[in-house]
Amino acid sequence: MSAPRLEGRPPQAGPHTHAPRPRLGDMALVNIALLPAALWAVYLFGWPALNLLLVTLATALLAEAASLWLAGKPVRPHLSDGSALLTGLILALSLPPWAPWWIGVVGGLFAVVVGKQIFGGLGQNIFNPAMLGRTALLVSFPLEMTAWVTPRPLFTEHAPSFVEGLRITFVGLPDLDAVTSATLLDTAKTAVDQGGTIHGATGELFAGIHAFTGLTGGSMGETSALLLALGGLFLIWRGVIGWQVPAAVLGAVALLATVFHLIDPDRYLHAGHHLLSGALVLCAFFIATDPVTSPATRLGRILFGVGVGVLVWVIRTFGGYPDGNAFAILLMNALVPLIDHYVRPRIYGRDRRGAPLDTGKEGGR
Amino acid sequence: MFRLFGIRGGVHPEEHKHPTASRPIETLPLPERLCVPLAQHIGAPAEAVVKIGQRVLRGQLIGSGQGRVSAPVHAPASGKVVAVDDLPAPHPSGLPVLSVVIEPDGAQDDADHPVPSDPLAMAPEAIADFVSRAGIVGLGGAAFPSAVKLNLGLSGGAHTLIINGGECEPYLTCDDRLMRERAEAVIDGVRIMRHASGAEVALIGIEDNKPSAIEAMRQAAAGDDAVQVVAVPTRYPMGSEKQMVQALTGREIPAGKLSAQLGVVLHNVGTAYAVHRALRQGRPLVSRIVTVGGGAVREPRNFEVPIGTPLKALFDACGGFAETPDRVLMGGPMMGQWMPSLEVPVVKGTSGVIALTAAEVRKHPVQPCIRCSRCVEACPVGLLPLEMASRIRKSDYDAAGKLGLTDCIACGSCSWVCPSNIPLVHFFNFAKGELVARRAAEERTSGLRELAEKRQVRLEKEARIKAEKAAQRKRERQARAEAKAAAEREAKKQAREEQKQEEEA
Numbered sequence: 001m002s003a004p005r006l007e008g009r010p011p012q013a014g015p016h017t018h019a020p021r022p023r024l025g026d027m028a029l030v031n032i033a034l035l036p037a038a039l040w041a042v043y044l045f046g047w048p049a050l051n052l053l054l055v056t057l058a059t060a061l062l063a064e065a066a067s068l069w070l071a072g073k074p075v076r077p078h079l080s081d082g083s084a085l086l087t088g089l090i091l092a093l094s095l096p097p098w099a100p101w102w103i104g105v106v107g108g109l110f111a112v113v114v115g116k117q118i119f120g121g122l123g124q125n126i127f128n129p130a131m132l133g134r135t136a137l138l139v140s141f142p143l144e145m146t147a148w149v150t151p152r153p154l155f156t157e158h159a160p161s162f163v164e165g166l167r168i169t170f171v172g173l174p175d176l177d178a179v180t181s182a183t184l185l186d187t188a189k190t191a192v193d194q195g196g197t198i199h200g201a202t203g204e205l206f207a208g209i210h211a212f213t214g215l216t217g218g219s220m221g222e223t224s225a226l227l228l229a230l231g232g233l234f235l236i237w238r239g240v241i242g243w244q245v246p247a248a249v250l251g252a253v254a255l256l257a258t259v260f261h262l263i264d265p266d267r268y269l270h271a272g273h274h275l276l277s278g279a280l281v282l283c284a285f286f287i288a289t290d291p292v293t294s295p296a297t298r299l300g301r302i303l304f305g306v307g308v309g310v311l312v313w314v315i316r317t318f319g320g321y322p323d324g325n326a327f328a329i330l331l332m333n334a335l336v337p338l339i340d341h342y343v344r345p346r347i348y349g350r351d352r353r354g355a356p357l358d359t360g361k362e363g364g365r
Numbered sequence: 366m367f368r369l370f371g372i373r374g375g376v377h378p379e380e381h382k383h384p385t386a387s388r389p390i391e392t393l394p395l396p397e398r399l400c401v402p403l404a405q406h407i408g409a410p411a412e413a414v415v416k417i418g419q420r421v422l423r424g425q426l427i428g429s430g431q432g433r434v435s436a437p438v439h440a441p442a443s444g445k446v447v448a449v450d451d452l453p454a455p456h457p458s459g460l461p462v463l464s465v466v467i468e469p470d471g472a473q474d475d476a477d478h479p480v481p482s483d484p485l486a487m488a489p490e491a492i493a494d495f496v497s498r499a500g501i502v503g504l505g506g507a508a509f510p511s512a513v514k515l516n517l518g519l520s521g522g523a524h525t526l527i528i529n530g531g532e533c534e535p536y537l538t539c540d541d542r543l544m545r546e547r548a549e550a551v552i553d554g555v556r557i558m559r560h561a562s563g564a565e566v567a568l569i570g571i572e573d574n575k576p577s578a579i580e581a582m583r584q585a586a587a588g589d590d591a592v593q594v595v596a597v598p599t600r601y602p603m604g605s606e607k608q609m610v611q612a613l614t615g616r617e618i619p620a621g622k623l624s625a626q627l628g629v630v631l632h633n634v635g636t637a638y639a640v641h642r643a644l645r646q647g648r649p650l651v652s653r654i655v656t657v658g659g660g661a662v663r664e665p666r667n668f669e670v671p672i673g674t675p676l677k678a679l680f681d682a683c684g685g686f687a688e689t690p691d692r693v694l695m696g697g698p699m700m701g702q703w704m705p706s707l708e709v710p711v712v713k714g715t716s717g718v719i720a721l722t723a724a725e726v727r728k729h730p731v732q733p734c735i736r737c738s739r740c741v742e743a744c745p746v747g748l749l750p751l752e753m754a755s756r757i758r759k760s761d762y763d764a765a766g767k768l769g770l771t772d773c774i775a776c777g778s779c780s781w782v783c784p785s786n787i788p789l790v791h792f793f794n795f796a797k798g799e800l801v802a803r804r805a806a807e808e809r810t811s812g813l814r815e816l817a818e819k820r821q822v823r824l825e826k827e828a829r830i831k832a833e834k835a836a837q838r839k840r841e842r843q844a845r846a847e848a849k850a851a852a853e854r855e856a857k858k859q860a861r862e863e864q865k866q867e868e869e870a
Contacts, residue, residue, distance in 0.1 A: 006693060006706050011457040013791040015777030016719075017378060017535070017698040018727040025784065026737065081732065123733040291737045296749055298742075345747035347769045348373070348607060349620040354769075356620040359627060 026240045026291075027082030033231035033240075034089055034286060040227050041220035044151040045097035047165025049220055053092045055101045055169070059108030060088030067117035083122050087111050090130035090286060094279055094326070095137070097220045098149045101169050103141065107133040127333045128293045131326040138326065148218055185277055185322040222279040232285025241289040244298055248305025249284035249312070250275060256313045268317065280312060283325040293333045300336075300343040307332045367595050370615035372608045374745040375600040376778045378535050378699065380574060381725075384665040385656050386538040390546060392669050393682055395469045399441050399673030400452050401427065402464045405712040406502040407509045408434035413465055419446045422476040424649050427465045430497070436510045436713075437500045440476075441651040441671035442469035455676075455695050455712055459705035467673065478647035484557045489519050492561035492644065499643035500650045500713075504635030505529060505604070506696055508714035511636050517623065518562035518630035526564035527613055527624075527631040528555050530571040530578065531597065531604025534697025536658040537717045540634050542667045543654050544571070544578035547638060548585035550645075554637030555592055557644055562630050567592045568613050569634070574599040601699060602776040606631050608745055620772060635716075656717035657683050660725045661690035670711050676718050677707040690720035691728075698725075699777045732785040740779035740789060746772050750779035750789045757796045762803070765796050773797070 024032070042050045064084035068075045091107050111133030119125040138145045152159045160168060235241045253274050260268040274280065279287075288294065288308045295304050308328045315324025346352050404410035411428030415421060421440040428438035444467045451461035481487055481495070497512030518526070532540040544551055559567040569586070571579050573596040586592040597603055597612050610624050610631060611617055618624045624631055635653060642648040651672055658665040663684035670679065676693065680686065694701035695715055704718075711718070740750035748769045756764040770793060779789045 006704065009692075011705065012692055012703045013788060013794070014694075014701060014703070015699045015781050015790065016692060016694055016701060016703070016721060016726055017781065018729070018786065019376070019378070019782050019784075021727065021729060021784075026735070077730070077732075083735075121733065123735045291735050294736075296736060296738045296741050296751060340749075340752065344749060344768075345373070345741070345744075347620070347748060347772050348611070348746040349617045349622070349772065350769075356622065357617055359619050359622055 025082065027086055029238055029240050030235060030286065031082055031086050031089060033234050034086075034093065034228075035231075037224055037227040037231060037282075038089060038093060038220070040224050041093065041097065043154050045149065045220060046152055046154050046159045047162050048160060048168040049097035051165060051169035052095060052097065052099055052101065052104050053089075053220070056092035056095070056104035056108050057085060057088040059105045060084045060091070060112050063109050063112035064117070067113055068121070071117070071121070073121070078122065081122060083116075084112055087116065087129045087133075090282075091133045093220045093282060094130065094134045094222070095219055096145060096147050096149070098147065098168050099144050100172055103137060103144055106140075107137045110136045123292050125292060126336070128287055128290050128329050131287060131329045131333075135326045135330060138321070185316060218277070219279065222277075222282060225276045225281045228281040228285060232281070235285065235289075241285070242298065242301060244301045245289045245294065245305040246284040248302045249288050249309040250280070252306045252309025253280060253313050256310065260317070274313065274316070279323060279325045283308070283312070283329065287325070287329055288332075293329075293336060295336050295339045295343065297340070297343050297345060300339045303339055303343065304332055304336065307335065367593065368615075369595070369597060370612055372600070372603065372611050372745055373747055374743050374778060375602065375608075376743050376781055377599075378601055378781060380599075381536045381658070381660075382538050382541070382574070385536070385658050385667055386541055386575075388542075388666045390542050390654055390667045390669055393671070393674065393679065395442055395471060395671065396674050396678040397468065398447070398675075399444075399467045399469060399671055400464045400675065400710045401438055401441060401467065401673035402452070402454060402462045402710065402712060403428040403438055404454075404462050405438065405508060405672070405714065406436040407507065408432070408436070408513075410463065411435060411438045413449050413463070415440075415446045415449070415465060417446055417449060420444070420470075421446060421467060422474045424478060424647075424651055425476040426649075427467075430500075430510075434510055434513055436502050437498065437649075438465070438672075439500055439649040439651050440465075440467055441673050442467060443472050443474040444469040453706060453709050455702070455704060455709040455715070457703045457705060459709070464673075464710070469671075475648075478643075478649065480645060480647040484644040485560050487560075489561045489563055490516070492557060493519070495644055496561070496640055498649070499639070501636060501639045501643060502650070502713050503633055504639060504653060504713065504716070505633035506700075506714050506716055508712070511632060511640070514625070514630055514632065515558065515561045517625040518564060521625040522628060523562050523564045523625060523630045524566070524628045525614060525630075526555070526559045526562050526567040527609060527629060528558075528567060528569040528634055528637055529604055529606070529609050529631055530569055530575070530582070530634040531609055532575070533572060533599070533601045533604035534699055534701070534716075535601075536665075536719050537656045537697050538658075539654040539656045539667055539716050541575045541578050543638055544575070544634055545581050548578075548581040550641045551634055551638050552582065552585040552589075552592060553645065554639070554641030555586075556589070557640050558632060558637055559591060564630065565591065569594045570597045570603075570609050570613050571595070572597055572599040572603055601778065602745055602774070605745070605774055605776055607774060650713060653711070653713060653715065655679065655711055655715055656719075658717060659690065659694075659720040660722040661686050661688050661720035663687040670715075672713060673710045675708050675710055676704065679711070679718055680707065680720065686720060688722055691723040691726045692721055694719045694721065699781065700775065729786045731787055734785055734787055737784060739782045739784065743778040743782045745776060745778060746774060748773060750793075753796075754787060754789055754792045757792045762796045762799045765793075766800055770796055770800070 061084050065075050065079055068078050088108055091111050111129040115129030115132035116125045232246055236243050254271040257271040257274040261270040288305055295301050311328035311331055312324050315327055349357055409431040411430050414429050415427045423440055423443045425440045426437055427440050430437040447468050448466040452464040453459045454462035484492055493512040493515040501511045502508040530540055530544055555567050569582055579594060579596050582594045586594055602608055607618050610629055616627055639650050652669055654667055655670045656667050657679045693704045695704055695718055696702055734751055736751055744750055753765045753768045753770055773793045775790055777790050
């Protein structure tokens with residue numbers, strides 16, 4: 001082959017090569033890691049759960065597409081980055097499975113439009129979009145957002161049929177109280193608030209194995225700690241997320257819970273209850289690890305995770321809401337710029353304050 | 366066992382070294398023309414000392430070094446000087462650089478350079494002087510005049526000489542082959558340099574992906590406690606000066622300082638070989654070993670190449686291109702320079718010429734930063750590339766500077782690892798340029814202000830002197846007028862008195 005003509009080509013800056021592009025990007029892997037828990041939730045809560053999931057996902061994607069189109073950005077490449085799908089999926093997993101369709105629509109719109117696109121789109125938002133959506137829903141529609149049904153797995157006796165499922169999602173439940181039940185955290189909070197002890201309240205309701213597998217009431221993705229933790233470990237193994245944040249979140253909750261449970265077992269749930277119930281595992285592995293809204297350094301991420309864990313425990317124990325993951329995440333999101341300002345690696349040849357190191361030569365080998 | 370120290374961050378690009386690492390160094394046939402730039406090094410360009418039409422011998426001085434930081438240039442082959450002209454430089458800009466064009470006659474007559482009988486018995490300054498006159502510059506790529514560095518080590522009381530055999534850039538194997546094939550000569554050069562820099566010990570750092578080179582060098586250095594060969598972990602950018610010093614001594618070069626201020630001087634293995642040739646064989650630096658590689662090249666290999674050989678001759682000698690290269694580089698793919706044409710010459714700092722295919726370049730569309738922080742993990746300096754880039758995107762260069770922009774060594778690890786394909790190094794180079802330009806502009810305005818103030822002072826002084834002189838003149842005039850009037854009065858008085866006397870008489 002003859003010499004190529006290089007003249008007239010635009011100069012290129014280095015580096016002139018790049019790490020191999022993985023077949024599946026980070027977003028895709030996170031979506032995949034959440035899939036088992038999502039499918040399990042659909043199985044446990046039946047057709048209404050699937051309807052709500054699909055409505056939420058569709059809303060998130062449509063809201064993203066519309067926002068991109070309005071902003072004059074290319075729709076297809078941004079839409080296919082998987083971030084809107086992930087926001088929709090995490091939001092759906094944090095909703096009560098039999099919630100009406102408009103919960104998914106309002107939540108999806110709020111999360112994507114207000115939570116993300118108004119800030120400038122992917123990578124620009126300060127707060128986790130899904131948690132912003134969930135919080136807006138919880139504050140605005142507390143009744144619908146706390147109607148937990150007990151699991152009725154598909155194709156079992158008490159499961160709603162496909163048509164009933166459509167009615168539950170799109171028309172509304174005829175009698176909400178008939179099918180709902182309190183979650184463990186609800187029960188514990190009510191019992192303590194009324195001056196009782198948590199033992200009597202949680203004894204028959206809670207069996208660890210049920211929380212682990214998901215055979216308990218709760219939002220779609222709160223129920224199976226096992227599948228969520230497996231998904232999270234898969235992400236750590238693939239290098240998508242670091243171990244620091246999940247370890248910090250779970251560790252902080254476990255430590256606080258253990259210490260206080262030892263002090264007063266009647267008033268404070270023990271660590272196992274805390275770790276396996278509510279959305280804590282989902283939060284630790286999939287929400288607190290959102291790179292956009294967490295600090296840039298390892299130490300910063302550990303601080304962030306500890307902060308989330310402490311806030312979750314404090315809100316669960318002393319706050320007005322039974323579960324505090326979304327609030328904890330949003331509060332810590334707001335601190336991320338501060339953490340990133342103060343927690344930075346030491347620069348080569350400089351001390352922690354940024355002054356050049358001493359040149360003293362006596363240290364030669 | 367030698368104690369190694371860790372370095373921060375770094376990446377593992379695919380090495381692509383095997384196509385050339387297994388082949389011996391070959392000699393490139395002389396090209397028809399050699400274009401030898403007079404500015405191949407950091408510092409002042411050399412000045413041409415030959416005339417068009419003149420015959421030169423191989424190794425004859427054709428450009429003499431100018432000033433303290435500079436290097437002379439010698440004829441890479443015997444032949445006729447056919448032009449001294451501005452020709453495209455081996456630089457992305459392709460801007461012209463004054464070059465001496467030589468048509469080799471093939472005789473390869475050598476200019477006569479005396480060699481000392483025993484360099485190790487010479488005064489260190491005399492060795493540095495030899496090195497300087499041989500036109501030796503850092504062959505690792507930076508092309509800093511080596512004699513200046515040796516003298517820095519000597520005057521700074523260096524205790525350690527580090528010889529960099531890291532060769533951490535992918536594709537490049539010129540140092541690897543040199544160490545395998547000419548280990549004795551390299552070690553001899555190291556001994557001379559250790560003597561010249563006044564160091565107690567010479568440490569030769571070689572990445573552990575080059576076991577044959579490590580073995581050959583260890584054998585050549587056996588029995589000499591002052592020269593140690595150290596295998597360092599293979600991790601880009603281990604071969605960068607700061608990282609090599611850190612890995613071997615555990616110390617960091619303080620920001621804004623030179624390694625000599627730590628008592629450490631660092632030279633490339635190729636430089637050590639050039640020193641050996643200059644002091645043992647009387648050969649100035651007129652050729653070097655160059656890796657010709659990249660996926661677009663039909664038969665990649667290493668050549669010993671006369672300085673001034675056009676890149677095209679190197680690729681032709683490798684059987685040309687197997688496919689159209691996406692780009693041709695001088696140096697490795699991480700920090701190498703994009704070349705504007707195949708007519709530009711090999712210079713002293715050319716470690717390799719690489720023709721990459723589009724598949725090797727892996728250029729992908731840029732996506733938004735999602736703050737995944739892989740760049741933070743990869744940065745060997747401890748910077749926050751994502752934060753600096755977000756400041757630079759807003760043209761806030763001062764904020765980027767506060768985050769440590771000027772400490773960036775432009776190694777490219779952050780860009781390489783970025784899953785959103787953001788050209789981070791490009792951002793940083795641009796912002797560094799902006800900061801430099803701004804500082805220059807500030808200096809210019811403050812200089813102008815100073816000049817204006819001085820002028821004002823001068824004008825005021827002149828006006829004052831003028832006024833004083835005018836006052837002086839006025840006073841003198843008045844005094845004269847008064848004197849005149851007084852004289853007149855006196856004369857009148859006298860006249861009156863005379864008249865009175867006459868009347869009285």
